Amino acid sequence: MSNPSKTPVLDALTKVLQGSVLQRGSEEYETENGSYFSAFENEVKPSYIVKPSNVDQVQSLIQSLRPYLLSGDCQVAIRGSGHTPFAGSANIQDGVTIDMRGLRGIHLSQDESVVEIGVGETWTAVYGELEKHGLTVAGARTGRIGVAGFVLGGGLSMFSARTGFSCDSVIEFEVVLASGELVRANAEENSDLWISLKGGLNNFGIVTSFKMNTFKSADIWGGVTIYMSDNMAETFSQLIHNACDFVHGDPDQNVHAMFSIGTFFGHQAVTCVMYDTQGKENPPSLQRFTGMENQVKEASTMRTSTHRGFVDELSKYSDDGKRQYWTSITIRPDVHLMEAFHKKWQEMLPKIQDAQGLTFTLGFHPLSKSLLENSEKAGGNAMAIPASDGPLFVVLINPRWDLSEDDKRMFATVEDFVAGLKQLANEKGLLHRYIFTNYAHQTDDTIAGYGEESLLKLKETSEKYDPEGVFQKGVPGGFKLPVKEA
Numbered sequence: 109m110s111n112p113s114k115t116p117v118l119d120a121l122t123k124v125l126q127g128s129v130l131q132r133g134s135e136e137y138e139t140e141n142g143s144y145f146s147a148f149e150n151e152v153k154p155s156y157i158v159k160p161s162n163v164d165q166v167q168s169l170i171q172s173l174r175p176y177l178l179s180g181d182c183q184v185a186i187r188g189s190g191h192t193p194f195a196g197s198a199n200i201q202d203g204v205t206i207d208m209r210g211l212r213g214i215h216l217s218q219d220e221s222v223v224e225i226g227v228g229e230t231w232t233a234v235y236g237e238l239e240k241h242g243l244t245v246a247g248a249r250t251g252r253i254g255v256a257g258f259v260l261g262g263g264l265s266m267f268s269a270r271t272g273f274s275c276d277s278v279i280e281f282e283v284v285l286a287s288g289e290l291v292r293a294n295a296e297e298n299s300d301l302w303i304s305l306k307g308g309l310n311n312f313g314i315v316t317s318f319k320m321n322t323f324k325s326a327d328i329w330g331g332v333t334i335y336m337s338d339n340m341a342e343t344f345s346q347l348i349h350n351a352c353d354f355v356h357g358d359p360d361q362n363v364h365a366m367f368s369i370g371t372f373f374g375h376q377a378v379t380c381v382m383y384d385t386q387g388k389e390n391p392p393s394l395q396r397f398t399g400m401e402n403q404v405k406e407a408s409t410m411r412t413s414t415h416r417g418f419v420d421e422l423s424k425y426s427d428d429g430k431r432q433y434w435t436s437i438t439i440r441p442d443v444h445l446m447e448a449f450h451k452k453w454q455e456m457l458p459k460i461q462d463a464q465g466l467t468f469t470l471g472f473h474p475l476s477k478s479l480l481e482n483s484e485k486a487g488g489n490a491m492a493i494p495a496s497d498g499p500l501f502v503v504l505i506n507p508r509w510d511l512s513e514d515d516k517r518m519f520a521t522v523e524d525f526v527a528g529l530k531q532l533a534n535e536k537g538l539l540h541r542y543i544f545t546n547y548a549h550q551t552d553d554t555i556a557g558y559g560e561e562s563l564l565k566l567k568e569t570s571e572k573y574d575p576e577g578v579f580q581k582g583v584p585g586g587f588k589l590p591v592k593e594a
Contacts, residue, residue, distance in 0.1 A: 117182050120172040121158055121204065124165060130157040140207065145253075146193035146432040147512075154185065154205040161210040163282070163290060163316045169206060170314065171288035177582030185585045186310050188227055189254025193432035194550040197585050198257070208256065211316055216241060222279065224319045227256035232423070235416040244325040244415045246271040249366075250426070251419035256315055261545035262307045262491055264502075266328070266364040266383045266418070269476050272483030273491070275306035277320045283313040286578035290316075295487055304569040307490030307545065307558070311566065311580065311589045312573050328418060329390070330364075330383030331409035337402040340376050344369050344450050345443075347378050348472075350396040352441045355474045355499040359393035361482075362386045368471035368504075369450060371457060377404070381422070387412060430465075430508045431515065433522050435549035437503050438475075438540040438557075439533045446472065448532050449503070456525045460518060465510030473544075475500040492562040493542055502544040503529070523551075545587060554587045563589075 121129045130137040132153065140157055142150045160166045176182035185200035187207045192198055199205050213226040214237040223245060225234055232251030238244050246265040248258050263274025271277050280294040281302060291313075293302035304312060337343045351367045365382040380397045389412070390398050398410070409421060439445060453470050460466060477498035484495055493500075505526055509518055533539035543557040555563060570577070570589050580591045 124168040144190040148195035149199045152199040157205045159207045166284050167288045188256035191253045226317050229255050243322040245320045246277045250422045252423035260309045269361040269478045272486050276483050276486035278318050280319040281305050282317045285313045286574040300569050303488045309586050327387035329412050333380045334404045334407045335378040335402045343378050348446045366473045368469050370469035372467045435505045436544045436547035438542040440538040459521050463509040463514040468507040471504035473502040504547045
């Protein structure tokens with residue numbers, strides 16, 4: 109990692125922000141740098157943190173830093189809410205972290221069909237503002253996370269069966285390019301950039317705001333149901349049989365569900381989170397889950413509420429500052445394969461069960477055929493998954509623990525576990541190329557998982573809008589396109 113020369117880089121930053129540059133040792137620096145979702149990002153120490161409050165400042169920062177980014181004398185990280193958990197995704201050791209949380213604003217169009225969202229917002233704020241107008245958007249299922257990284261990674265919503273990935277609801281991005289130029293990308297103007305940003309992450313510029321289609325909000329019925337028994341393998345098997353039936357049936361596009369088994373401080377539980385986004389209580393397609401045995405009735409949160417009410421509920425299931433490992437693979441639905449995953453998970457747990465504060469979730473998130481069909485209809489995205497590939501399950505592997513002394517064995521154990529899952533799926537011909545970026549680990553080759561044709565288009569877009577590769581060479585965090593050889 110390059111160490112920015114203090115005088116020229118600091119001078120450049122100070123000139124743009126009138127002296128408001130956070131440096132190591134200051135109370136505000138320590139507060140801001142310790143506010144990431146994961147401990148691993150908190151432990152990265154940039155030389156400087158800058159907090160632009162408007163688009164002009166973002167443009168000036170890029171223009172001022174550009175010579176140092178091209179020379180290799182400085183590298184930067186772009187931070188939204190800072191929810192991606194691996195170190196260096198949105199923070200940078202000895203570099204400059206540009207904290208975008210000051211770029212806020214939620215503005216409805218005159219006819220209320222479109223909302224423009226500043227990248228410093230969270231989904232709770234977006235839903236809360238839109239609810240005042242009887243509207244919502246297909247954003248995140250957890251309210252506390254930021255809008256920008258979620259959308260640029262693709263994003264899944266409780267409305268996804270009807271709307272596609274969350275990024276498919278974006279009709280326009282406002283982007284600062286490597287030159288400092290501000291452009292808009294939509295279906296008519298810079299359409300290649302528009303498609304590439306939908307899943308293409310921070311490879312092309314700095315997004316400062318985006319516009320999404322709105323739709324009428326309604327009461328939603330759903331919540332969290334937990335199942336526990338003396339035979340968790342049997343309970344999980346029942347859930348997975350039902351989950352595979354659910355996705356193969358390509359159910360009502362107004363319903364959404366996700367499934368998991370987890371261990372929480374020594375206790376295991378199977379969980380189903382499910383919603384009917386039109387507010388129909390216990391609809392037929394969800395009765396296979398609501399009718400399952402071994403429900404922990406006192407833990408059930410099934411009810412009628414609002415979009416914001418449900419995403420705020422899921423926000424309570426995570427905390428900032430934990431040691432987090434998120435990684436993901438994608439498979440074709442198959443009961444026997446998923447039962448084999450569960451068996452391997454149970455065999456792995458004793459190796460790490462004594463880690464202080466351990467929780468470990470193995471989750472399954474459906475990509476239905478209707479989701480992929482509606483994604484295609486929305487104009488295309490970087491992931492480029494044909495509807496004919498569906499249905500699929502995104503598999504989330506997510507352990508959390510307390511102590512740094514457990515890091516080495518946690519990483520080694522999880523890496524071995526994931527390799528075993530990939531091998532099982534590959535042997536059965538059920539492993540899909542796609543890796544869901546929002547759940548991916550830094551070692552995952554997510555961009556390659558978009559397929560060769562999409563990768564070629566993304567490279568062409570990068571070369572067109574950032575011909576010198578500033579956002580590959582100078583902004584190393586996240587999942588990057590291959591650096592163009594000199």
